[in-house]
Amino acid sequence: MERIPCPHCGPRPLAEFSYGGEVVPRPDPEPADDATWGAYLYVRSNPKGPQSERWVHIHGCRRWFTLTRDTATHRILDTPLRKEEA
Amino acid sequence: MAKAKEMTPEGNTVEHGGFDPLAADWRDRLSQSGTATIQVDAAPCQAQLTLRGDPADPAFAKAVEAQTGLLPPPVANTLTADEHCRLLWLGPDEWMLLAPPHQGALLLSGLTVAFAALSPATNAMVIDTSETRRALDVWGPDAVQLLERGCALDLHPRAFPIGRCAQGLLAGLPVLIAHLPRRNGANHPCLRIFARTSMVRHLAWWLVDALAEFRRPGK
Ligand SMILES: [Zn+2]
Numbered sequence: 001m002e003r004i005p006c007p008h009c010g011p012r013p014l015a016e017f018s019y020g021g022e023v024v025p026r027p028d029p030e031p032a033d034d035a036t037w038g039a040y041l042y043v044r045s046n047p048k049g050p051q052s053e054r055w056v057h058i059h060g061c062r063r064w065f066t067l068t069r070d071t072a073t074h075r076i077l078d079t080p081l082r083k084e085e086a
Numbered sequence: 087m088a089k090a091k092e093m094t095p096e097g098n099t100v101e102h103g104g105f106d107p108l109a110a111d112w113r114d115r116l117s118q119s120g121t122a123t124i125q126v127d128a129a130p131c132q133a134q135l136t137l138r139g140d141p142a143d144p145a146f147a148k149a150v151e152a153q154t155g156l157l158p159p160p161v162a163n164t165l166t167a168d169e170h171c172r173l174l175w176l177g178p179d180e181w182m183l184l185a186p187p188h189q190g191a192l193l194l195s196g197l198t199v200a201f202a203a204l205s206p207a208t209n210a211m212v213i214d215t216s217e218t219r220r221a222l223d224v225w226g227p228d229a230v231q232l233l234e235r236g237c238a239l240d241l242h243p244r245a246f247p248i249g250r251c252a253q254g255l256l257a258g259l260p261v262l263i264a265h266l267p268r269r270n271g272a273n274h275p276c277l278r279i280f281a282r283t284s285m286v287r288h289l290a291w292w293l294v295d296a297l298a299e300f301r302r303p304g305k
Contacts, residue, residue, distance in 0.1 A: 061177040
Protein backbone atom coordinates (compact mmCIF):
# COMPACT_ATOMS: atom_id res chain seq x y z
CA MET A 1 0.00 0.00 0.00
CA GLU A 2 1.18 3.49 -0.79
CA ARG A 3 2.44 5.32 2.27
CA ILE A 4 1.74 8.95 3.09
CA PRO A 5 4.22 10.85 5.27
CA CYS A 6 2.29 12.40 8.18
CA PRO A 7 4.36 15.32 9.48
CA HIS A 8 3.61 14.15 13.05
CA CYS A 9 3.50 10.35 12.87
CA GLY A 10 5.81 9.62 9.95
CA PRO A 11 5.01 7.38 6.97
CA ARG A 12 1.69 5.55 7.39
CA PRO A 13 -0.53 3.48 5.08
CA LEU A 14 -2.78 5.39 2.71
CA ALA A 15 -5.87 3.81 4.34
CA GLU A 16 -5.28 5.92 7.45
CA PHE A 17 -5.69 9.16 5.47
CA SER A 18 -8.38 11.17 3.74
CA TYR A 19 -7.70 13.40 0.78
CA GLY A 20 -8.72 17.05 0.92
CA GLY A 21 -7.94 18.09 -2.63
CA GLU A 22 -5.87 20.84 -4.17
CA VAL A 23 -4.90 23.76 -1.95
CA VAL A 24 -7.21 26.61 -2.95
CA PRO A 25 -6.83 29.91 -1.08
CA ARG A 26 -10.10 31.01 0.51
CA PRO A 27 -11.26 34.38 -0.81
CA ASP A 28 -11.75 37.33 1.52
CA PRO A 29 -15.51 37.01 2.23
CA GLU A 30 -16.38 40.72 2.10
CA PRO A 31 -15.42 41.75 -1.44
CA ALA A 32 -15.93 38.29 -2.97
CA ASP A 33 -18.75 38.08 -5.54
CA ASP A 34 -20.64 34.95 -6.66
CA ALA A 35 -18.15 34.20 -9.44
CA THR A 36 -15.24 34.29 -6.98
CA TRP A 37 -17.05 31.96 -4.57
CA GLY A 38 -18.04 29.69 -7.42
CA ALA A 39 -14.43 29.43 -8.53
CA TYR A 40 -13.29 28.77 -4.97
CA LEU A 41 -15.79 25.95 -4.55
CA TYR A 42 -15.69 24.27 -7.95
CA VAL A 43 -12.73 25.25 -10.11
CA ARG A 44 -9.52 23.22 -9.79
CA SER A 45 -6.40 23.38 -11.91
CA ASN A 46 -6.08 19.56 -12.15
CA PRO A 47 -2.43 19.60 -13.22
CA LYS A 48 -0.47 16.67 -14.58
CA GLY A 49 2.60 16.98 -12.38
CA PRO A 50 3.32 18.48 -8.97
CA GLN A 51 0.25 19.61 -7.06
CA SER A 52 0.01 21.12 -3.59
CA GLU A 53 -2.79 19.32 -1.78
CA ARG A 54 -4.44 18.84 1.60
CA TRP A 55 -4.50 15.56 3.50
CA VAL A 56 -5.81 14.58 6.90
CA HIS A 57 -4.44 11.71 9.00
CA ILE A 58 -8.03 10.77 9.82
CA HIS A 59 -7.39 7.42 11.56
CA GLY A 60 -4.18 8.63 13.22
CA CYS A 61 -3.48 12.01 14.79
CA ARG A 62 -6.43 13.61 12.89
CA ARG A 63 -4.34 16.59 11.80
CA TRP A 64 -4.55 18.33 8.43
CA PHE A 65 -1.36 19.02 6.52
CA THR A 66 -0.21 20.01 3.07
CA LEU A 67 2.01 17.98 0.80
CA THR A 68 3.19 18.24 -2.77
CA ARG A 69 2.46 15.19 -4.92
CA ASP A 70 3.18 14.48 -8.56
CA THR A 71 -0.26 13.55 -9.93
CA ALA A 72 1.30 11.56 -12.79
CA THR A 73 3.68 9.40 -10.74
CA HIS A 74 2.13 9.61 -7.23
CA ARG A 75 5.58 10.51 -5.97
CA ILE A 76 5.43 12.71 -2.89
CA LEU A 77 7.81 15.61 -3.25
CA ASP A 78 7.64 17.32 0.12
CA THR A 79 5.54 17.71 3.26
CA PRO A 80 6.43 21.02 4.82
CA LEU A 81 4.90 21.45 8.26
CA ARG A 82 3.28 24.85 8.19
CA LYS A 83 3.16 26.97 11.31
CA GLU A 84 -0.61 26.73 11.76
CA GLU A 85 -0.38 22.93 11.54
CA ALA A 86 2.40 22.51 14.11
CA MET B 87 -4.75 20.36 44.59
CA ALA B 88 -2.24 17.63 45.21
CA LYS B 89 -2.44 14.50 43.18
CA ALA B 90 -4.43 11.74 44.87
CA LYS B 91 -1.93 9.12 46.01
CA GLU B 92 -3.92 5.97 46.48
CA MET B 93 -2.33 2.63 45.83
CA THR B 94 -5.02 0.75 43.98
CA PRO B 95 -4.95 -1.54 40.98
CA GLU B 96 -6.30 -0.09 37.79
CA GLY B 97 -9.83 -1.20 38.68
CA ASN B 98 -12.14 -3.61 36.93
CA THR B 99 -15.57 -2.14 37.44
CA VAL B 100 -17.46 0.07 35.07
CA GLU B 101 -18.17 3.27 36.89
CA HIS B 102 -19.49 5.17 33.90
CA GLY B 103 -22.77 4.49 32.14
CA GLY B 104 -23.02 0.99 33.56
CA PHE B 105 -22.89 -0.73 30.16
CA ASP B 106 -19.79 -2.77 29.46
CA PRO B 107 -19.61 -4.27 25.96
CA LEU B 108 -16.95 -6.65 27.30
CA ALA B 109 -18.83 -7.91 30.35
CA ALA B 110 -18.53 -11.35 31.93
CA ASP B 111 -19.47 -13.58 28.99
CA TRP B 112 -17.01 -11.79 26.77
CA ARG B 113 -14.24 -12.03 29.32
CA ASP B 114 -14.80 -15.81 29.42
CA ARG B 115 -14.84 -16.07 25.64
CA LEU B 116 -11.63 -14.07 25.37
CA SER B 117 -9.74 -15.95 28.07
CA GLN B 118 -10.82 -19.30 26.59
CA SER B 119 -9.49 -18.23 23.21
CA GLY B 120 -5.98 -17.71 24.53
CA THR B 121 -3.14 -19.98 23.44
CA ALA B 122 0.16 -20.96 25.04
CA THR B 123 1.77 -17.91 23.42
CA ILE B 124 -1.03 -15.31 23.23
CA GLN B 125 -3.43 -14.14 25.91
CA VAL B 126 -6.38 -11.80 25.42
CA ASP B 127 -8.58 -10.12 27.99
CA ALA B 128 -10.73 -7.05 28.43
CA ALA B 129 -8.61 -4.23 29.83
CA PRO B 130 -9.60 -2.71 33.17
CA CYS B 131 -12.10 0.13 32.77
CA GLN B 132 -10.37 3.41 33.44
CA ALA B 133 -11.24 7.07 33.48
CA GLN B 134 -10.26 8.64 30.15
CA LEU B 135 -9.86 12.40 29.98
CA THR B 136 -8.95 14.23 26.80
CA LEU B 137 -6.55 17.13 27.33
CA ARG B 138 -5.73 19.80 24.78
CA GLY B 139 -3.21 22.60 24.97
CA ASP B 140 0.14 23.85 23.71
CA PRO B 141 2.91 21.58 25.06
CA ALA B 142 5.45 24.34 24.45
CA ASP B 143 3.53 26.66 26.81
CA PRO B 144 5.13 26.15 30.26
CA ALA B 145 1.96 27.32 32.03
CA PHE B 146 -0.06 24.55 30.40
CA ALA B 147 2.55 21.84 30.99
CA LYS B 148 2.98 22.93 34.63
CA ALA B 149 -0.78 22.86 35.27
CA VAL B 150 -1.00 19.35 33.82
CA GLU B 151 1.95 18.19 35.91
CA ALA B 152 0.57 19.74 39.11
CA GLN B 153 -2.76 17.93 38.69
CA THR B 154 -1.68 14.59 37.28
CA GLY B 155 1.98 14.24 38.27
CA LEU B 156 2.78 13.76 34.59
CA LEU B 157 4.12 16.01 31.86
CA PRO B 158 2.59 15.71 28.38
CA PRO B 159 4.94 13.40 26.45
CA PRO B 160 7.07 15.63 24.23
CA VAL B 161 7.50 13.02 21.47
CA ALA B 162 4.69 12.04 19.10
CA ASN B 163 3.18 8.59 19.66
CA THR B 164 4.70 8.09 23.11
CA LEU B 165 3.27 8.12 26.63
CA THR B 166 4.34 9.17 30.09
CA ALA B 167 3.28 7.19 33.13
CA ASP B 168 3.58 6.70 36.86
CA GLU B 169 2.01 4.04 39.07
CA HIS B 170 -1.45 5.69 38.88
CA CYS B 171 -1.92 7.51 35.61
CA ARG B 172 -0.83 7.45 32.01
CA LEU B 173 -0.76 10.31 29.52
CA LEU B 174 -0.90 9.19 25.89
CA TRP B 175 -0.07 11.31 22.86
CA LEU B 176 -3.07 11.65 20.51
CA GLY B 177 -1.96 14.66 18.47
CA PRO B 178 0.50 17.55 18.65
CA ASP B 179 -1.82 19.39 21.06
CA GLU B 180 -3.94 16.51 22.35
CA TRP B 181 -3.47 13.74 24.92
CA MET B 182 -5.51 11.08 26.68
CA LEU B 183 -5.17 10.81 30.44
CA LEU B 184 -5.85 7.34 31.81
CA ALA B 185 -6.56 7.12 35.53
CA PRO B 186 -8.13 4.69 37.99
CA PRO B 187 -11.94 5.04 37.69
CA HIS B 188 -12.46 6.56 41.11
CA GLN B 189 -9.91 9.30 40.38
CA GLY B 190 -11.57 10.45 37.15
CA ALA B 191 -14.00 12.97 38.66
CA LEU B 192 -11.32 14.41 40.94
CA LEU B 193 -8.83 14.83 38.10
CA LEU B 194 -11.49 16.33 35.84
CA SER B 195 -12.50 18.98 38.39
CA GLY B 196 -8.87 19.65 39.36
CA LEU B 197 -7.78 20.17 35.76
CA THR B 198 -10.87 22.25 34.95
CA VAL B 199 -10.15 24.62 37.84
CA ALA B 200 -6.42 24.76 37.09
CA PHE B 201 -6.99 25.50 33.39
CA ALA B 202 -9.59 28.17 34.20
CA ALA B 203 -6.99 29.93 36.35
CA LEU B 204 -4.50 30.18 33.47
CA SER B 205 -4.06 33.43 31.57
CA PRO B 206 -6.35 33.85 28.54
CA ALA B 207 -3.24 33.59 26.34
CA THR B 208 -2.89 29.93 27.33
CA ASN B 209 -5.14 27.50 25.50
CA ALA B 210 -6.09 24.54 27.65
CA MET B 211 -9.05 22.19 27.69
CA VAL B 212 -10.10 19.01 29.44
CA ILE B 213 -13.13 16.83 28.79
CA ASP B 214 -14.30 13.46 30.13
CA THR B 215 -14.27 10.92 27.29
CA SER B 216 -14.35 7.81 29.48
CA GLU B 217 -17.23 6.21 27.59
CA THR B 218 -15.77 6.86 24.16
CA ARG B 219 -13.39 3.93 24.09
CA ARG B 220 -13.17 0.43 25.54
CA ALA B 221 -9.88 -1.44 25.60
CA LEU B 222 -8.63 -4.99 25.14
CA ASP B 223 -5.26 -6.33 26.27
CA VAL B 224 -3.18 -8.72 24.20
CA TRP B 225 0.06 -10.17 25.49
CA GLY B 226 2.46 -13.06 25.11
CA PRO B 227 5.36 -13.89 22.78
CA ASP B 228 3.15 -14.12 19.67
CA ALA B 229 0.91 -11.13 20.43
CA VAL B 230 2.48 -8.98 17.72
CA GLN B 231 2.15 -11.79 15.17
CA LEU B 232 -1.56 -12.00 15.95
CA LEU B 233 -2.16 -8.28 15.53
CA GLU B 234 -0.11 -8.19 12.33
CA ARG B 235 -2.92 -10.22 10.73
CA GLY B 236 -5.03 -7.07 10.67
CA CYS B 237 -2.82 -4.06 11.32
CA ALA B 238 -0.30 -2.25 9.13
CA LEU B 239 1.44 -0.52 12.05
CA ASP B 240 4.88 -1.92 12.84
CA LEU B 241 4.26 -3.30 16.33
CA HIS B 242 7.54 -5.22 16.61
CA PRO B 243 9.23 -4.15 19.88
CA ARG B 244 12.15 -2.82 17.82
CA ALA B 245 9.81 -0.19 16.32
CA PHE B 246 7.15 -0.15 19.05
CA PRO B 247 8.89 -0.59 22.42
CA ILE B 248 7.25 -0.17 25.82
CA GLY B 249 6.14 3.44 26.19
CA ARG B 250 5.05 3.82 22.58
CA CYS B 251 1.47 4.39 21.47
CA ALA B 252 -0.05 4.85 18.04
CA GLN B 253 -3.37 5.37 16.37
CA GLY B 254 -4.17 3.43 13.24
CA LEU B 255 -6.40 0.72 11.83
CA LEU B 256 -6.80 -2.79 13.22
CA ALA B 257 -9.29 -5.19 11.68
CA GLY B 258 -10.72 -2.18 9.84
CA LEU B 259 -11.37 -0.25 13.06
CA PRO B 260 -9.73 3.00 14.11
CA VAL B 261 -7.80 2.07 17.26
CA LEU B 262 -5.29 3.45 19.70
CA ILE B 263 -2.63 0.92 20.69
CA ALA B 264 -0.29 1.41 23.65
CA HIS B 265 2.63 -0.81 24.67
CA LEU B 266 2.43 -0.96 28.47
CA PRO B 267 5.00 -2.45 30.85
CA ARG B 268 2.42 -4.29 32.97
CA ARG B 269 -1.28 -4.98 33.09
CA ASN B 270 -3.54 -4.67 36.12
CA GLY B 271 -0.75 -5.27 38.60
CA ALA B 272 0.70 -8.30 36.78
CA ASN B 273 4.26 -7.71 35.78
CA HIS B 274 4.18 -8.57 32.09
CA PRO B 275 4.07 -6.12 29.20
CA CYS B 276 0.91 -5.95 27.10
CA LEU B 277 -0.49 -4.24 24.06
CA ARG B 278 -3.59 -2.33 25.11
CA ILE B 279 -5.96 -1.66 22.22
CA PHE B 280 -8.59 1.04 22.57
CA ALA B 281 -11.53 0.96 20.16
CA ARG B 282 -14.82 2.83 20.06
CA THR B 283 -17.14 1.39 22.71
CA SER B 284 -19.81 0.63 20.10
CA MET B 285 -17.33 -1.27 17.89
CA VAL B 286 -15.16 -3.06 20.43
CA ARG B 287 -17.09 -6.33 20.16
CA HIS B 288 -16.19 -6.46 16.48
CA LEU B 289 -12.55 -6.30 17.57
CA ALA B 290 -13.14 -8.96 20.22
CA TRP B 291 -14.73 -11.28 17.63
CA TRP B 292 -11.88 -10.61 15.26
CA LEU B 293 -9.30 -11.51 17.93
CA VAL B 294 -11.13 -14.72 18.85
CA ASP B 295 -11.27 -15.66 15.16
CA ALA B 296 -7.64 -14.76 14.47
CA LEU B 297 -6.50 -16.76 17.51
CA ALA B 298 -7.91 -19.99 16.03
CA GLU B 299 -5.01 -20.05 13.61
CA PHE B 300 -2.53 -20.09 16.48
CA ARG B 301 -4.19 -23.07 18.14
CA ARG B 302 -3.62 -25.43 15.20
CA PRO B 303 -1.43 -28.46 15.94
CA GLY B 304 2.21 -27.65 15.47
CA LYS B 305 1.71 -23.97 16.30
ZN1 LIG C 1 -0.43 11.66 12.06
